[in-house]
Amino acid sequence: MTYGPARALPGDQIRITTNPDTEPFWQAAKEHKLTACECGECGHFRMPPTAVCPECGSRAKNWPALPGTGTVFSYAICNKNPKNGEDYVYVPVVVDLDGAPGTRLNANVSGCDAEDVHIGMKVIVDWTPIQDDWVLPNFKKA
Amino acid sequence: MAWVNQDKCAIVGVGSTDYYVRGKSWPRTINDMAVEAIMNACADAGISHKQIDGFSYYSTAGAGYLDKFDTASLMETLGMPHISWSATLTSGGGGCPGAIGLATAGLMNEDCTYSVTLMALQQLPQHRLGVVFGSAAPNPENSFLQPSGLVGPGHLMSVLARRHMHLYGTTQDAFGEVVMATRANTHNRPKAVRKEPLTKEQYDASVMLADPLRRLDFCLETDGAVAVITTTMDRAKDCRHKPAVVHAAAHGGQREWGRAFAWMGMPDPHFASSGHKFTADRVWAQSGLSAKDMDVALIYDHFSPMVLMQLEDYGFCEKGEGNDYVLSGKLRYDPVTGKGVNGGTPVNTHGGNLNEAYIIGMTHIVEGVEQVRGTAINQVKDAEFALVSGGPASLPVSSLILRKD
Numbered sequence: 001m002t003y004g005p006a007r008a009l010p011g012d013q014i015r016i017t018t019n020p021d022t023e024p025f026w027q028a029a030k031e032h033k034l035t036a037c038e039c040g041e042c043g044h045f046r047m048p049p050t051a052v053c054p055e056c057g058s059r060a061k062n063w064p065a066l067p068g069t070g071t072v073f074s075y076a077i078c079n080k081n082p083k084n085g086e087d088y089v090y091v092p093v094v095v096d097l098d099g100a101p102g103t104r105l106n107a108n109v110s111g112c113d114a115e116d117v118h119i120g121m122k123v124i125v126d127w128t129p130i131q132d133d134w135v136l137p138n139f140k141k142a
Numbered sequence: 143m144a145w146v147n148q149d150k151c152a153i154v155g156v157g158s159t160d161y162y163v164r165g166k167s168w169p170r171t172i173n174d175m176a177v178e179a180i181m182n183a184c185a186d187a188g189i190s191h192k193q194i195d196g197f198s199y200y201s202t203a204g205a206g207y208l209d210k211f212d213t214a215s216l217m218e219t220l221g222m223p224h225i226s227w228s229a230t231l232t233s234g235g236g237g238c239p240g241a242i243g244l245a246t247a248g249l250m251n252e253d254c255t256y257s258v259t260l261m262a263l264q265q266l267p268q269h270r271l272g273v274v275f276g277s278a279a280p281n282p283e284n285s286f287l288q289p290s291g292l293v294g295p296g297h298l299m300s301v302l303a304r305r306h307m308h309l310y311g312t313t314q315d316a317f318g319e320v321v322m323a324t325r326a327n328t329h330n331r332p333k334a335v336r337k338e339p340l341t342k343e344q345y346d347a348s349v350m351l352a353d354p355l356r357r358l359d360f361c362l363e364t365d366g367a368v369a370v371i372t373t374t375m376d377r378a379k380d381c382r383h384k385p386a387v388v389h390a391a392a393h394g395g396q397r398e399w400g401r402a403f404a405w406m407g408m409p410d411p412h413f414a415s416s417g418h419k420f421t422a423d424r425v426w427a428q429s430g431l432s433a434k435d436m437d438v439a440l441i442y443d444h445f446s447p448m449v450l451m452q453l454e455d456y457g458f459c460e461k462g463e464g465n466d467y468v469l470s471g472k473l474r475y476d477p478v479t480g481k482g483v484n485g486g487t488p489v490n491t492h493g494g495n496l497n498e499a500y501i502i503g504m505t506h507i508v509e510g511v512e513q514v515r516g517t518a519i520n521q522v523k524d525a526e527f528a529l530v531s532g533g534p535a536s537l538p539v540s541s542l543i544l545r546k547d
């Protein structure tokens with residue numbers, strides 16, 4: 001099927017909320033730094049950020065700066081804006097993050113036609129301002 | 143090792159309301175439908191609804207997606223004199239057949255004597271499952287999912303299906319065959335919502351809602367209620383019908399599946415799966431049986447690719463071979479012989495969530511009961527064992543094996 005350009009969903013319709021476990025991720029995103037939650041004891045990465053490390057039980061956390069690149073693990077092609085039902089081609093992607101083994105982000109990808117997105121495609125972070133002055137990590141074709 | 147509660151309890155009554163297209167059950171209330179289903183199930187069992195003293199729910203006692211069952215309200219409504227068991231499995235529809243295992247726990251602990259498991263669903267415009275996810279205020283966890291626009295269950299499932307296609311060469315033709323094979327079982331079912339035969343051309347023309355999934359890969363949106371009564375085998379002998387014996391029941395799952403498509407963190411090969419491997423292995427271990435011993439499989443079918451992936455997880459075929467298994471016609475029921483086709487096990491002889499009605503899995507239990515009673519509309523000849531599955535969803539998912547008495 002032919003869909004045409006993949007677009008990120010409009011940031012002004014997107015809201016997030018945070019809690020003390022997740023807020024450092026979003027504070028870093030505000031500064032256009034992509035990070036992931038790393039155990040301060042054993043170095044295991046986990047996302048979304050949670051209170052303790054599932055491997056060793058430690059509460060210590062690091063928030064390293066990641067390269068901001070990744071690989072498409074899977075995706076769907078959608079053609080309606082979920083907020084208003086209007087025609088809108090967007091591609092939700094599940095992205096394996098470089099520099100943080102085992103972690104993923106769910107985002108939109110742009111910079112190519114929707115039908116050209118494929119598993120294994122290299123992507124780079126693309127920052128989208130959203131409601132309440134937060135910033136969302138999306139991706140574009142690398 | 144055989145399950146300690148194997149063959150100790152049985153489902154003795156099943157009851158339902160009519161099935162309505164989404165929203166059409168109004169002005170009936172959801173409790174009106176729930177109590178009709180309970181009373182019908184009790185009549186089927188040959189007991190009074192005032193003998194019910196246990197409630198074994200799933201989906202966190204949810205009635206649909208925004209309503210909740212409340213035991214106190216139900217027992218006041220129905221005039222039950224007392225209750226001594228009121229429990230639920232957590233998460234959502236994945237716990238449906240597992241709730242029969244929960245009932246068994248209450249019965250074998252001598253907390254209750256007759257347990258009801260029920261679901262009622264009324265999708266008024268503001269209650270549609272497809273929009274519940276998207277309209278919910280994002281909590282800190284789903285703030286890592288919802289902004290991607292993966293807001294409906296069909297969006298989520300399409301991402302899993304895509305990975306399965308990538309890893310194993312699975313085709314959309316196989317998804318279509320799941321829908322067509324089970325549609326072929328509803329033409330003679332008076333209560334089924336979709337009864338007309340489905341051609342491949344019609345399937346291929348179905349609108350793409352979340353590529354690679356078409357509208358017809360999504361289950362129905364229906365209203366209605368279904369209840370089933372579980373009791374101990376000694377009491378079951380006095381009921382109206384032959385008992386549908388609870389031979390094995392399990393719920394749960396493993397960490398790699400976890401929240402599943404509520405986050406998308408599953409590693410391969412779990413990502414492109416139904417998350418059922420763990421409970422499948424448990425019911426096989428509890429029973430000493432395997433997929434080839436099942437005479438009929440009632441497989442939770444909210445989305446067609448998840449049927450294919452469950453067939454792999456339960457071992458009807460090898461992992462990654464679901465495409466060929468499905469396309470060889472092995473899901474189909476042959477009404478002439480009363481058996482499967484091409485050596486397969488008939489799947490969803492009632493039409494399933496895709497074609498008959500979607501009451502969050504309860505219709506699969508009803509069909510399992512009717513098959514081992516020998517009274518199903520599309521009766522599998524000499525059916526002894528029926529597999530019932532629930533989910534795939536965030537854990538727990540669950541499984542049930544019913545045996546002919």
Ligand SMILES: [Zn+2]
Nearest residue numbers: 039042053056
């Ligand atoms: Zn650790």
